[in-house]
Amino acid sequence: MxxxxxxxxxxxxxxxxxxxxxxxxxxxxxxxxxxxxxxxxxxxxxxxxxxxxxxxxxxxxxxxxxxxxxxxxxxxxxxxxxxxxxxxxxxxxxxxxxxxxxxxxxxxxxxxxxxxxxxxxxxxxxxxxxxxxxxxxxxxxxxxxxxxxxxxxxxxxxxxxxxxxxxxxxxxxxxxxxxxxxxxxxxxxxxxxxxxxxxxxxxxxxxxxxxxxxxxxxxxxxxxxxxxxxxxxxxxxxxxxxxxxxxxxxxGMTLQNRSFTQQAFATLSDAQNGGNLPLPDLLRAMGTDLDRYFGGVVRAQGGTWTTPTVGDGDGCEQGPVGFCGADGIRADDRVLGRIHDTVGDYASGTLLASRYALAALAALDRPTTGRGAGRTALCLAGAYTSDVGSGTDFSLSPGDLDEAVNLLRRGDDAARGTDGAVADTTAYARIADFRQGVDGGADRCLALR
Structure with missing residues (x-):
């Protein structure tokens, strides 16, 4: 990023x-x-x-x-x-x-x-x-x-x-x-x-x-x-x-009905660092942008958004990052750091986005437990991805979407509800739900069951 x-x-x-x-x-x-x-x-x-x-x-x-x-x-x-x-x-x-x-x-x-x-x-x-x-x-x-x-x-x-x-x-x-x-x-x-x-x-x-x-x-x-x-x-x-x-x-595929996300690096510095921010910089910048996006989703649905606190913790049995209700979002910095270093910065970013999505579901009085909640959270992480940096100077870099896809093919942490339940047991299904959000936005995600 x-x-x-x-x-x-x-x-x-x-x-x-x-x-x-x-x-x-x-x-x-x-x-x-x-x-x-x-x-x-x-x-x-x-x-x-x-x-x-x-x-x-x-x-x-x-x-x-x-x-x-x-x-x-x-x-x-x-x-x-x-x-x-x-x-x-x-x-x-x-x-x-x-x-x-x-x-x-x-x-x-x-x-x-x-x-x-x-x-x-x-x-x-x-x-x-x-x-x-x-x-x-x-x-x-x-x-x-x-x-x-x-x-x-x-x-x-x-x-x-x-x-x-x-x-x-x-x-x-x-x-x-x-x-x-x-x-x-x-x-x-x-x-x-x-x-x-x-x-x-x-x-x-x-x-x-x-x-x-x-x-x-x-x-x-x-x-x-x-x-x-x-x-x-x-x-x-x-x-x-x-x-x-x-x-x-x-x-029937044409350039009119089939868009491609692939793009060249825009700057030399982005190319030199592979489009990756250090984890502390990512968390700072992305936290502000996540707050912007999910606050907007909640308010558009008539809810009240309170910015969740983000701190070190065990992820509340949801994986390396978890939405822990009144305790906010907790992340195991060591595990998250390994994901960040081995898969890429937007792999850790996708995990964080999916937990903010659970916070948004909670703010809308929607279920955060069960398999459906994990699926909706993953879809909302995709919806956020398509909106990253709108109106700000924070944005995705070449490689970020690949990092999200690689995270989803490797594991199901981003598809978990707050109780750890997982709907998407295959990489195919996880990526498909993430893509639904990228292509259809938050409204499509909130209509999932």
């Missing part, structure tokens, strides 16, 4: 290579369950028949079958034609390079769709096994489904009878967001058990989403960059749009 005017931004990774997508897998997230035992990869070029190739083959076969039903309504009734080929590449040794490359090492750690040859290639040596180890099998599903989404875009672009095409001049971030959206629609089918080969539960869904969060653009990447995929918030938002609403929503 920064004490100076600026716009909302985020971070994440995702680097384009060739005409596809590449990313360095970092950190450990959720251990996803097995998605499939796999199928015979005989239709994949240069396969070694390994378990990794069998899993990739299962994903590709189910993608073909699923898109055979999903594509015609988007393309004016035209039949879906699968890509011309799939290539399994061992980037660790010389060999035959797949189309659109000169050597196997160009594919290292990558999967891509090449529109010129209409093929999908993936690295079975430094991508598939790493995804499986770090996130679980469902990460392989989301990565290949994303690349398959680019094949769908190419087909729609070549189809003159449909308005679902992005067009050749679409910015990269919109194209990548739509591919994330298509991947979300496919993961819904996997989760719901609608496919022949693939199955996954809530843990696998969180793992797939966690991989997308990790594959984000570096903090401060401009949304107009021709390699931009979006920050964590953008990528998850696109994925959840497809998961919740289906591929028709994805096909």
């Amino acid at each position: 920064r004490i100076r005017v600026a716009a909302v931004v985020v971070v994440v990774l995702g680097v384009l290579a060739l005409s596809g997508c590449a990313a360095t897998v970092e950190g450990r997230a959720f251990a996803g369950p097995q998605v499939s035992a796999g199928v015979d990869p005989v239709f994949v070029r240069d396969t070694d028949g390994s378990e990794d190739d069998r899993l990739a083959a299962a994903v590709l076969r189910d993608l073909e079958g699923w898109w055979a039903t999903q594509y015609p309504p988007l393309a004016g009734g035209q039949r879906f034609v699968p890509p011309r080929g799939y290539f399994s590449v061992d980037s660790s040794r010389p060999g035959a390079a797949p189309p659109c490359t000169q050597s196997t090492d160009e594919v290292e750690g990558n999967a891509f769709y090449c529109p010129r040859a209409d093929v999908i290639a993936y690295d079975r040596a430094a991508l598939i096994p790493v995804l499986r180890e770090e996130f679980g099998d469902s990460a392989v599903v989301v990565v290949l489904a994303h690349e398959f989404g680019h094949a769908i875009q190419q087909r729609l672009q070549d189809t003159s009878t449909t308005s679902a095409s992005l067009g050749s001049g679409a910015p990269t971030i919109l194209s990548e967001g739509q591919a994330d959206c298509y991947a979300g629609g496919f993961l819904r089918a996997v989760h719901d058990g609608d496919l022949a080969d693939l199955r996954t539960g809530d843990t696998g869904l969180d793992a797939a989403m966690s991989a997308l969060i990790t594959f984000r653009d570096p903090v401060g990447t401009d949304a107009t960059d021709d390699r931009a995929h979006g920050n964590a918030f953008d990528r998850v938002s696109s994925f959840q749009a497809g998961y919740d609403s289906g591929v028709g929503t994805c096909a």
Whole structure:
């Protein structure tokens, strides 16, 4: 965060290579369950028949079958034609390079769709096994489904009878967001058990989403960059749009109905400190802004707002920060400091905002206990996030929304009521509730049940 005017931004990774997508897998997230035992990869070029190739083959076969039903309504009734080929590449040794490359090492750690040859290639040596180890099998599903989404875009672009095409001049971030959206629609089918080969539960869904969060653009990447995929918030938002609403929503994405929060650093000093304030400075500046926002929410609802005191304490069994009724808001400075230092300043800021939200619920004589209260508090933290610094010189920095998303994928402290009850037991649900507040504001949050 920064004490100076600026716009909302985020971070994440995702680097384009060739005409596809590449990313360095970092950190450990959720251990996803097995998605499939796999199928015979005989239709994949240069396969070694390994378990990794069998899993990739299962994903590709189910993608073909699923898109055979999903594509015609988007393309004016035209039949879906699968890509011309799939290539399994061992980037660790010389060999035959797949189309659109000169050597196997160009594919290292990558999967891509090449529109010129209409093929999908993936690295079975430094991508598939790493995804499986770090996130679980469902990460392989989301990565290949994303690349398959680019094949769908190419087909729609070549189809003159449909308005679902992005067009050749679409910015990269919109194209990548739509591919994330298509991947979300496919993961819904996997989760719901609608496919022949693939199955996954809530843990696998969180793992797939966690991989997308990790594959984000570096903090401060401009949304107009021709390699931009979006920050964590953008990528998850696109994925959840497809998961919740289906591929028709994805096909209809435009810059008019789909906004992106990714933004470059506004100042050199912000870039140098990564957009992070020291914790004491954050608490001082954010406390004033939280008081402004939640006081306004309470008064707009006809209530009386009293600024809660903030002090050191154990969080009243709500986690590192808690709203403790008449005792105000209490924070375990050591735990909060670790979150601040390891995840980022707006991770600790999101926790603080969710506890101010509980104080606002109390001021409105609404329940602060139970699972619904925690859900509303998290949503209100999102509503505050979209309003940070309105009329003041306190604002979000590039990376802040990513820090909030990473906090929510790691734990449920921001989704707890004052009794510690948690409604959102999955990272998917927590991020979805936070997004409701960001997109819809306090009125939508106060209507939640």
